[in-house]
Amino acid sequence: MELINTWDFSGEIVRLQEFKEETRKEYYGSVTVKGKSRDSKEYYPKVCEVSILCKQRVWEDLTMLKECYDEVSLSGHLEQTATRTNPIKLVADMVVA
Secondary structure, eight states, X not given: OOOOOEEEEEEEEEEEEEOOTTTOSSOOEEEEEEEEEBOSXXXXXXXEEEEEEEOXXXXXXXXXXXXXXXXXXXXXXXXXXXXXXXXXXXXXXXXXX
């Protein structure tokens, strides 16, 4: 069994939240997307909302895209942190469309 640390998610942009400069470390903001997840073979039938963290390059691409489109496709990786409240974070590596 091969495990990979990547994800793809597409859907409607529900919320964009830019982080304040004084609290910004490596993430510039987060986007909440409402849509369906998929694996390499098919889409899963349930609709869900996910919050995704964005670094500077992805954030800039996403905010430019938001002015033109309401839907987005993102791909990224998972990061695990030592916090109790949200130990696993979705981090976007690329705006696909």
